[in-house]
Amino acid sequence: MPFNWRIKDGLYPESAVVLEGLIPEQSKRFYIQIANGQYERAKALRLEARFEDYPYMVVVMLNCFENRPRIKASPLKPGGRFRIEIKVTRNSYKIFANNRLLDEFPHCLPPKDAIFLEMNGDVMLEKLSFLPTHPVGH
Numbered sequence: 151m152p153f154n155w156r157i158k159d160g161l162y163p164e165s166a167v168v169l170e171g172l173i174p175e176q177s178k179r180f181y182i183q184i185a186n187g188q189y190e191r192a193k194a195l196r197l198e199a200r201f202e203d204y205p206y207m208v209v210v211m212l213n214c215f216e217n218r219p220r221i222k223a224s225p226l227k228p229g230g231r232f233r234i235e236i237k238v239t240r241n242s243y244k245i246f247a248n249n250r251l252l253d254e255f256p257h258c259l260p261p262k263d264a265i266f267l268e269m270n271g272d273v274m275l276e277k278l279s280f281l282p283t284h285p286v287g288h
Contacts, residue, residue, distance in 0.1 A: 152270035155278065157184075160262035164282070167236045167267060171276040175229040177201050180271025182234060186263045194264040195236065195243050195255060199226050199271075225250045232273075 161167070161184070169182060181198040201224075225248040226232050237244040238261050245252045269275055 152268065153275055155267040157265050157267055157280070160260075161238045161264045162261055163238055163240045165238045165261075166279075166281045168279040168281060169232075169234045169269065169275060169277070170279075171232060172274040173199075173201075173226060173228050173230055173232055174272055174274065177228045177272035180269065180273035182236075183268045184236070184264045185266045185268065186259055192259055194257070194259045194261070195245075197234065197236075197245060197252075199224060199273075201228050201272075220253055222252050225252075 157167075167184070173180070179198060179200045179202065181196060183193055183197075184195045185193045233246075233248055235246040237246070242254045242256050244254045267278075
């Protein structure tokens with residue numbers, strides 16, 4: 151880590167980002183962020199897993215010019231595997247962690263403008279998938 155990826159055509163309804171890997175036993179935190187630019191950017195979505203204190207938390211933030219954090223109990227644990235899926239619908243992002251729905255956020259930026267994916271922290275990313283790989287009609 152850190153990991154940065156340019157999403158070639160941005161996101162679109164019915165697409166999804168899937169991240170899979172391992173959370174080391176000594177992990178304190180990690181985050182995943184989708185944004186419209188690599189440096190000076192508006193964040194479309196930020197998910198941060200924190201393991202400093204028990205019970206573990208996942209902080210999900212929609213961050214387009216303002217922070218509106220939502221704190222959820224975490225199905226993610228240090229020393230365990232993770233699968234995070236961010237599904238894009240017409241109106242929102244649906245965020246799943248280890249097959250459990252964490253939250254749903256309305257879009258504040260058009261998904262097609264979400265062109266950068268960043269992941270950083272105490273985590274080992276093993277697999278990154280974009281589903282489906284191309285929007286219908288492309």
